[in-house]
Amino acid sequence: MPVNLPSIENQILPPVPGVRLGWSEANIKKANHKDILVIEVADGSRVSGVFTQNRFCAAPVHICKQHLTESAQIKALVINTGNANAGTGEQGMQDAIATCEHLANLLQVPVNSILPFSTGVILEHLPMDKLLPGLAPAVSRLSEDAWHPAAWSIMTTDVAPKAYATSCQLGEHSVQVTGISKGAGMIHPNMATMLGFIATNAAISQSLLDEITKQIADLSFNCISVDGDTSTNDSFIMIATGQAGNTEITSREDEGFEVIFQSLLESAQYLAKAIVRDGEGATKFITVNVESALTHDEAKAIGYAIAKSPLVKTAMFACDPNLGRVLAAIGYASRDCASLADLDVDNIELYFAEVLVAEKGGRAQSYTEEAGQKIMQKAEIDITVKLNRGTQKATIWSCDFSYDYVRINAEYRT
Amino acid sequence: MPVNLPSIENQILPPVPGVRLGWSEANIKKANHKDILVIEVADGSRVSGVFTQNRFCAAPVHICKQHLTESAQIKALVINTGNANAGTGEQGMQDAIATCEHLANLLQVPVNSILPFSTGVILEHLPMDKLLPGLAPAVSRLSEDAWHPAAWSIMTTDVAPKAYATSCQLGEHSVQVTGISKGAGMIHPNMATMLGFIATNAAISQSLLDEITKQIADLSFNCISVDGDTSTNDSFIMIATGQAGNTEITSREDEGFEVIFQSLLESAQYLAKAIVRDGEGATKFITVNVESALTHDEAKAIGYAIAKSPLVKTAMFACDPNLGRVLAAIGYASRDCASLADLDVDNIELYFAEVLVAEKGGRAQSYTEEAGQKIMQKAEIDITVKLNRGTQKATIWSCDFSYDYVRINAEYRT
CATH class of the missing domain: 3.10.20.340 (ArgJ beta chain, C-terminal domain)
Known part of the structure; x- marks a missing residue:
């Protein structure tokens, strides 16, 4: 049992305006098991990510980095569990791209506006015949109020789902921060962990979000270790949809920076510690x-x-x-x-x-x-x-x- | 059970002329258990050592380094198990020195010609009331033909004793190499392991012995890991008594250098691998x-x-x-x-x-x-x-x- 990790059933996980989530059961590794999550982000959202520095990093990590560089507007994230698509060579790259293409087609958005994530067993090819048909049901379920099933849908050896929500005030504007993470083994992140997603409706400029995503990873997911093994798929993503109505925060000197930074950091540290509390076999x-x-x-x-x-x-x-x-x-x-x-x-x-x-x-x-x-x-x-x-x-x-x-x-x- | 580690009962461990060994049971941690070993080396012997780089290195490691620097002729080594005398502060230094003084008095040699070694539990003070009375019985047993009980007397969590012997020919001179080691946990040596002793009757100059002791440690004890934890007490000692009759080897170009080097390396690698074979809980x-x-x-x-x-x-x-x-x-x-x-x-x-x-x-x-x-x-x-x-x-x-x-x-x- 996880060490002092409250059940998320008792946690209220408020929606983040501009973020919709949808899951499905694609039988990738197990039947009757949520294993696909799509996170759609509204136009105008900023998305930043940091990724594993493992040299054997997974195909989706390569594609994520490429799409974050190429695309001015990220539109959706797609996460599968049950298979890490790591150590899969050229076929792995093609599978990650095909996943993006299929989702891009369903959402009618550019392929490089999709960020793919995979987690699970290494060295097996993605079962595309199961994964691709699982995307449409996930898209059909897209809803702002789905952080609970989202936390369940990204688990692998995790015993418990991990989520956190907090809010803060930027002047007259209420800001929501909600996030989820997964991970229990192969945990010794080196840039970020496998996997963490935090969203807020605050307006933050892209360059500042990039900067604090790295800083917050260093102060949270990069401070944990379960077994000393750095995963091939670690990814930590922050999303700022900008729908709170606050004047965009563009520098650390701006009013409200400290308030939103502390809320994001608090969320990341909670989610990072939740991974340790659910560390494989952990009793302390x-x-x-x-x-x-x-x-x-x-x-x-x-x-x-x-x-x-x-x-x-x-x-x-x-x-x-x-x-x-x-x-x-x-x-x-x-x-x-x-x-x-x-x-x-x-x-x-x-x-x-x-x-x-x-x-x-x-x-x-x-x-x-x-x-x-x-x-x-x-x-x-x-x-x-x-x-x-x-x-x-x-x-x-x-x-x-x-x-x-x-x-x-x-x-x-x- | 250790992995493919032959019992030393079936190993012949020939004496090394110039080296005498004696053990005793001092009840340091357990009763009816060999826990003291004295190794006496004849005049003219060269002794070299390399030691842990753990900053919390044990008191005897400090004293060994000091005595090796100060003393032109090392006369004896004293090893106790059951207590590592590590993390014991100033009292630990005094206890290590008192051990040397007591043995120096028994052997009628200078205090700084004694090298002390301890292995066992960390942070406990040496029980000097038990250790000191154990030295005289060990001295009274000193004998050239005692490598078997010597291997037993330095064990802690080891399941099996570890020893190796080989011989080589330097021109007309027969050279013997015999050694023992111990260790099963806290094994990830950083200079040498806890503990390895190899003796030969070959004549090798002090500067060359110092050089190859470091090199052989790097090619043997510094290539093993059981759990990634570097001990506070790692020590690897090579003794060359010079009684084989060969012309002293002073450089790598000298005739016979490769022969004796390979024999020493073979012994060190066997003893290092023996520690891994007996790694705590090892099945592979x-x-x-x-x-x-x-x-x-x-x-x-x-x-x-x-x-x-x-x-x-x-x-x-x-x-x-x-x-x-x-x-x-x-x-x-x-x-x-x-x-x-x-x-x-x-x-x-x-x-x-x-x-x-x-x-x-x-x-x-x-x-x-x-x-x-x-x-x-x-x-x-x-x-x-x-x-x-x-x-x-x-x-x-x-x-x-x-x-x-x-x-x-x-x-x-x-």
Whole structure:
């Protein structure tokens, strides 16, 4: 079961004016299962995306990047689950383009105004005989009030759907932000995760939206790790339909920028953390804060070293306050960040929740195993590392490694 | 059970003239258990070592480096298991020095001629009341013919002891090489592993021994990974007693250099691979060969990305020929090696054993799931990646991730 992830059944997911969603069941991998989602965006909308940096990136990622460059107006997104269309060579590219062509024809829009996304098993060709006939039913269901089924329709190994909504006020104009995400395994995004979609009706210029999409990805989806494996299909998309009526925000100095930026960031961080809470086999949600670092990069390197360590993750699963494994991970983070080569471990303070557990290169005098045990029993564990050598910081969200992680990934294709 | 690791009971481990070994049971963590080893080396011996680059490196590692610098003649090594003396601050340094002082007194040698090693749980102080009284019984047992109990005495979570012996001929002089190692978890060495000791009676100059110790570590212990976690205590030591009677080898051009180098390398690679075969929970021994790379670093980055991927490792455990996870790992290795940012995945060939499984960015036409399944049933799996863009290569040895990996590491301290 996901760790402290509220059911979306109890979440109100208000429409974003200018965005319509429609799903269908195309039997791509499983029968009686929502596996196609079409998201139509109204004219005048801005769309920005960031994508995986995996060199084996999937065919739809290539096509998305190309269409975002070529097309002045994106008209629709199409997402299929059950098949990632990754590692599929030239045929994969043709299949992604054929998907766009079929949807473009149904919607009567240019082919390069469509962005395709796929998620699921790698190295299998898309079953086009099932996928293409699934597009018309999805188009026929297009509706502004369909974020709930949309969240269900993009799941793969996810146990629970993930969605978030918030609103803010830009002067007299009410602005809605609603988003969905999916992902549970192969999660260590490197630009964005597989998959996140956030829409708002605020008016934001294309160049500013491009800029903050990258920044928000870096502060949300790029701060999580389930298993250290970067997916071939990670994509994070932000849509701004501009229908709220506010004067277009074109720079960070504009009135209202901070308000909408914080709403978008809050949504992205919720959706990113939701992926970790639903991490494969997860029983704990772990927040790693690294503070007073020389650089953001070194804070992040230490955060990821702890978050990715199988030894730390299995100790967390066992509710074992194994300080030594955390210190060892801090110590080898210099493998990934040259500036850490002169890290003085005697200056480091390590906290589990609010309890100082290690300092001066060893266990804190005041620390007791009982205090550590008490924290480990909780479902949410905060680890804070103070390097005491600078002003930079980073936060990484992760989960533990359980028997179920092995079971889920040993059985995935069987 | 370790993967294809022969029992040392059937191995002949000949003495190395000039090296005596003695063990004792000091009850450091468990009763009735060999947990102290003293290795005495004769005057005239050369000793070289390489050590972990973990910034939280253990107190004995600091003392070893200091004594190797200060002392012209190392006289003895002392190893305790059950406690790593890592993350123990100033007290840890004092305990390591006190251990050296006690042994120096017993052997009537200078304190800085002793090299201390510790392995076991991190963050606990050494139980000096047990350790110190254990030294005299170990000294009283010193004998040249004690490599078997020595291999047993340095084990921690190891299921099986690890030892290797080989011999070679330098002109008319017979040369013996015998070594032992330990390690099963927290294995991703960064300079050397925890712990490896190889001794020979060949005469090799100090500067050449220093040079080849580093080189051999890079070609053996630095090519393995069990869980991606670099230990705080990794140490690899080579001893050359010089009692074989050969003219001292002082350079790579000297007669006999290649002969003794290959014998030492063969021993180090056997002992390094033995650690992987006994990797925590391992059921498969995986060899990852990366060929025709632009640089050695990029070959190694790809090898480690595959070897460390939890998704690849769980698939191997499940005997699942999951090509997609291997390709995804190749694709994200650019995270760790900048030169891979322009890797053209369409040129890559991927082999499982001798079977071509992927090429041109996707599954090979000739590949069948049956062929992949057949290879996966074996206990030893070779994965070969041909990048087809250069002449460099690297080999990484690794193992799978099983339920037992989680069990062993969830239960370690309980």
